[in-house]
Amino acid sequence: MLLQKQSKVFAALLLSLIVFSMWDLMVGQVHVSWLQLLHWKTLNHSQSLALFELRLPRLLVAGFSGALFAASGTILQTVMRNPLAAPDIVGVTAGASIIAVAALLFFPNLSNMGIAWLACFGALAGFSLTFLFARVNGDVAPTRLALTGVAIGTTLLAGEHFLLLILPVDIGSSLNFIAGSVYGANWQRALAITPWALIFLGVTLFLGRALDLLALQDDTSIGIGFNVKHMRMLLLLLAVILAGLGVTGAGILGFVGLIAPQIARLIVGAKHQVILPAAMVVGALLVILADTLGRVIVPPAELPAGIITTIIGAPYFIYLLIRFSK
Amino acid sequence: MIENTIDMGSAVSNKRFLLFVVLMASGLVLLGICMTASMASGPIMIPLKHAFALLLHHDQSVDNTILYSSRLPRTLIGALAGAAFAVSGAIMQGISRNPLACPSLLGINQGAALCIIVMLLFFPTISTALFIPFAFMGGILAALLIYSITATAGLSPLRLALAGIIVNALFHAVSRGLLLLFPDEAQATVFSIMGSLAGRSWMHFNMVLPWILIGLILSCFCYRQLNVLCLGDDEAQGLGLSAQTTQFILMGIAVMLAAAAVSVVGPVPFIGLIIPSAIRYFMPDYKYLIPLSMVFGALLLVFADTLIRLINPVVEIPVGIIAALLGGPFFVIIARSQAKGGAT
Numbered sequence: 001m002l003l004q005k006q007s008k009v010f011a012a013l014l015l016s017l018i019v020f021s022m023w024d025l026m027v028g029q030v031h032v033s034w035l036q037l038l039h040w041k042t043l044n045h046s047q048s049l050a051l052f053e054l055r056l057p058r059l060l061v062a063g064f065s066g067a068l069f070a071a072s073g074t075i076l077q078t079v080m081r082n083p084l085a086a087p088d089i090v091g092v093t094a095g096a097s098i099i100a101v102a103a104l105l106f107f108p109n110l111s112n113m114g115i116a117w118l119a120c121f122g123a124l125a126g127f128s129l130t131f132l133f134a135r136v137n138g139d140v141a142p143t144r145l146a147l148t149g150v151a152i153g154t155t156l157l158a159g160e161h162f163l164l165l166i167l168p169v170d171i172g173s174s175l176n177f178i179a180g181s182v183y184g185a186n187w188q189r190a191l192a193i194t195p196w197a198l199i200f201l202g203v204t205l206f207l208g209r210a211l212d213l214l215a216l217q218d219d220t221s222i223g224i225g226f227n228v229k230h231m232r233m234l235l236l237l238l239a240v241i242l243a244g245l246g247v248t249g250a251g252i253l254g255f256v257g258l259i260a261p262q263i264a265r266l267i268v269g270a271k272h273q274v275i276l277p278a279a280m281v282v283g284a285l286l287v288i289l290a291d292t293l294g295r296v297i298v299p300p301a302e303l304p305a306g307i308i309t310t311i312i313g314a315p316y317f318i319y320l321l322i323r324f325s326k
Numbered sequence: 327m328i329e330n331t332i333d334m335g336s337a338v339s340n341k342r343f344l345l346f347v348v349l350m351a352s353g354l355v356l357l358g359i360c361m362t363a364s365m366a367s368g369p370i371m372i373p374l375k376h377a378f379a380l381l382l383h384h385d386q387s388v389d390n391t392i393l394y395s396s397r398l399p400r401t402l403i404g405a406l407a408g409a410a411f412a413v414s415g416a417i418m419q420g421i422s423r424n425p426l427a428c429p430s431l432l433g434i435n436q437g438a439a440l441c442i443i444v445m446l447l448f449f450p451t452i453s454t455a456l457f458i459p460f461a462f463m464g465g466i467l468a469a470l471l472i473y474s475i476t477a478t479a480g481l482s483p484l485r486l487a488l489a490g491i492i493v494n495a496l497f498h499a500v501s502r503g504l505l506l507l508f509p510d511e512a513q514a515t516v517f518s519i520m521g522s523l524a525g526r527s528w529m530h531f532n533m534v535l536p537w538i539l540i541g542l543i544l545s546c547f548c549y550r551q552l553n554v555l556c557l558g559d560d561e562a563q564g565l566g567l568s569a570q571t572t573q574f575i576l577m578g579i580a581v582m583l584a585a586a587a588v589s590v591v592g593p594v595p596f597i598g599l600i601i602p603s604a605i606r607y608f609m610p611d612y613k614y615l616i617p618l619s620m621v622f623g624a625l626l627l628v629f630a631d632t633l634i635r636l637i638n639p640v641v642e643i644p645v646g647i648i649a650a651l652l653g654g655p656f657f658v659i660i661a662r663s664q665a666k667g668g669a670t
Contacts, residue, residue, distance in 0.1 A: 084488075133658050133661075133662055134662070136662060141484075143482070143484045143485050143488060144484055144661060144662070146488055147426075147484050147487055147488050147491075147661045148658055148661050148662065150488070150491050151654055151657040151658045151661055152654070152658060154595075154650060154654050154657070155650065155651065155654025155655060155657075155658070156654075157650075158647050158650030158651045158654060159651060161520075161643075161644075161647045162643060162647050162648075162651060165638075165641065165643045165644075165647070166637065166638060166643065254495065254499070297507070298507050301506060301507050301508075301509065302506075303503050303506055303507065304506070306499075307499045307502055307503045307506075308503075310495060310496065310499035311496065311499050311500060311503070314492050314493070314495055314496035314499070315496065317492050318475060318489055318492055318493070321475075321485060321488060321489055321492075322475060322478055
């Protein structure tokens with residue numbers, strides 16, 4: 001019974017993913033209708049250029065970044081037992097972003113993959129800083145973690161703006177790490193993150209059971225022969241890498257890592273084996289939708305997807321804060 | 327009445343007064359130095375000695391024109407706005423009894439900035455006299471939003487700050503979105519959502535002076551109420567003070583100061599957090615805390631504004647970025663020290 005309901009939910013999710021992806025491919029300066037989309041071999045030159053060289057890589061980057069942030073948020077929320085945890089709340093994305101910009105400034109010849117790994121390192125540094133400062137007497141209270149993370153994130157972002165303004169730099173390529181936008185995503189970037197995103201998202205899918213166990217009380221999990229400490233460290237590391245890859249793809253997409261897991265929990269229940277894939281699809285959906293909306297609201301102007309996710313996500317965060325404190 | 331309790335140990339009171347005089351005097355001297363340095367620095371450096379001499383006597387040099395037409399108004403606006411932010415923060419911390427309260431962390435700066443941007447984009451012909459009332463409306467809106475969140479959930483200091491930051495992020499995103507959607511109109515508006523003093527003129531100074539001056543003078547007379555409110559609502563009521571009315575009036579003054587400052591320099595963050603919390607460490611009494619906040623707030627903003635022109639006089643870094651860099655670590659430390667009070 002339950003399984004039937006879940007498979008219906010997944011069918012609906014995948015269907016909307018396909019529909020919204022098609023919408024994303026259709027709109028823009030050069031319009032492509034959905035019928036033409038199905039007969040993609042008959043497109044004229046400008047249409048196929050827009051579709052295959054601009055919109056398809058952009059769609060891939062948007063979808064993968066959303067899924068990466070969502071997976072990272074799901075792990076962080078469960079491992080830290082904190083509904084307010086998300087990569088952009090606990091300083092992870094800001095750390096990744098500042099290191100990626102610094103890497104572009106100081107090693108301009110670095111490959112996309114090199115930047116991605118450095119971004120993961122920055123994500124780890126940002127998270128460690130947040131964790132260390134939020135820990136008082138061995139205890140990390142949820143609200144303090146969130147507040148400390150936001151404070152450290154603010155400082156790192158100010159540092160990043162400072163770097164960008166004092167050093168000569170190709171602003172175009174570094175701006176995408178701040179703004180939270182998939183504008184200008186090309187095949188080079190899409191191909192750089194796709195394989196790693198697939199690997200790490202795949203690994204994450206197998207860790208649903210471990211997350212279920214961690215959601216239990218520590219004593220219970222230890223009782224059934226489960227090394228809580230090691231597993232927790234491993235999962236946190238994975239969450240940080242996922243977010244670092246996400247930042248390399250689309251910069252800081254505010255609140256995606258917070259909302260997507262929450263929505264997934266609401267619609268598929270409490271088992272992480274189903275929450276994880278659902279969260280990934282919801283995350284991808286959110287970013288693709290935000291990117292499309294950003295292009296259709298007032299063309300030809302484009303709003304970065306990150307602004308739209310923030311406008312949707314911030315009120316939700318406040319709602320959570322209120323509900324959580326009652 | 328609170329006066330009596332404070333004055334009870336006259337030895338303590340004398341010592342405190344002495345400390346106040348020392349801090350005030352050193353603050354004023356530093357402010358004087360910083361303001362002179364601020365007037366001297368820019369794309370064309372004026373020698374400090376010459377800058378100082380020019381303040382006393384006009385002459386016919388190019389330096390004279392630069393100093394009087396652009397540097398002097400810029401420095402004065404910086405000092406006024408810095409003082410306004412700091413006092414606004416001091417008042418907010420007092421009425422909410424929350425060391426993390428300040429106009430930038432409660433979303434009030436960004437609320438005011440958003441309203442100004444809306445006004446500039448959609449009503450470009452409106453008179454500049456309405457600038458500050460508009461900003462005030464935005465600030466009040468943000469304050470009411472935060473207040474309703476607090477009222478429904480009864481938030482601890484940490485949660486209040488967190489809610490404020492998120493409201494801030496929301497307003498910031500909307501402002502940025504609006505500026506991106508209307509790029510042509512946005513270029514005509516010199517308003518910076520990062521916070522900057524570049525290009526400020528006597529027109530801005532005249533616009534903002536009455537508001538900030540009135541706010542600062544009023545807040546100097548409110549120290550008694552603030553001291554009582556710090557004791558707690560019940561105690562305040564016991565001493566014959568209607569806590570809620572007083573809080574609302576004081577909040578109005580604080581929002582007006584922040585909004586006026588935002589309307590000329592943009593939402594410069596953290597000055598209202600750093601200065602009052604640092605001074606409170608030495609001087610918890612609001613009688614001294616408010617005037618000291620004024621002087622040191624002015625000092626911090628003028629100092630940061632001078633610093634950015636020394637780093638790169640041609641392409642200026644927005645002063646808000648320097649303020650965020652200085653204030654961020656401070657914010658982390660205060661949040662950490664809240665471990666006992668609002669642990670969850």
